[in-house]
Amino acid sequence: MGYRDIVVYLDAGADCAARLRTAIDVAAKHQARLIGVDISTKEAQEGESHDLALAIEDTFTSAVQAAGLDFQYHAARPEAHTAEQLFSHSADILVATQPHPDHRHLSNSSVPKEVLLTAGVPMLVLPAGWTGEDAIGEQVIVAWNFSRESTRAVHDAMPILKAARKVLLFVFASNYSDQNADVQEIKRHLEHHGVTVALAGWRDTGQTDFTSALFAVLDRESADLIVCGAYGHSPLFEDVFGGATPNLLNNISMPVLMSH
Missing domain, CATH: 3.40.50.620 (HUPs)
Structure with a gap:
């Protein structure tokens, strides 16, 4: 579809x-x-x-x-x-x-x-100040955390993911490994839809947060679009105590496709 x-x-x-x-x-x-x-x-x-x-x-x-x-x-x-x-x-x-x-x-x-x-x-x-001159969806990074919101985002973005030259699957977890069964399962699911997937995981050692790690990968991989779920916690919780959604909604450089 x-x-x-x-x-x-x-x-x-x-x-x-x-x-x-x-x-x-x-x-x-x-x-x-x-x-x-x-x-x-x-x-x-x-x-x-x-x-x-x-x-x-x-x-x-x-x-x-x-x-x-x-x-x-x-x-x-x-x-x-x-x-x-x-x-x-x-x-x-x-x-x-x-x-x-x-x-x-x-x-x-x-x-x-x-x-x-x-x-x-x-x-x-x-982002505010976006010029509209750069392509979107050629190289996409999917911020994946096995939540309802990120699952919804992947399926909502599937037409873009299937058309992309490359899709990077970003997972931020304390036990992250490319060989984890759950990571391989979502990778195979995307590939079954014809998506070209590469893993770009980050082991959470407590020295950085999700958003900082994600943007470090973005800088390294030259992605042009982030796909992610929005507000896994309540909006009030994330606005007061911090969360990825407000940070990504207010980032100054990168288009974001979000689902809630």
């Missing part, structure tokens, strides 16, 4: 053009319909951003028509806050950008975090 419907969130912020460019690239690669959802706030429709907000639909339509894609467009109400009101449920994957500190007032505050938690749909979260 591939991606047939992809939602990209649109606003009057500086990151929207690159977000749309990446969403078009992903939709074209998977021959999917691209659904643009305008999530502008009331503030975006006033002042300096007014003209940009008015042009969102025309800009989206022109770009997808030039790419030869099937498309739809929706404008969410400024007061929308649920996944349903933000047109999240009728999609195979959502595309958003982490909030930019200078532009967060221009787009609905439920995106990305609240929609990621409630939609039941995987989300590709691009």
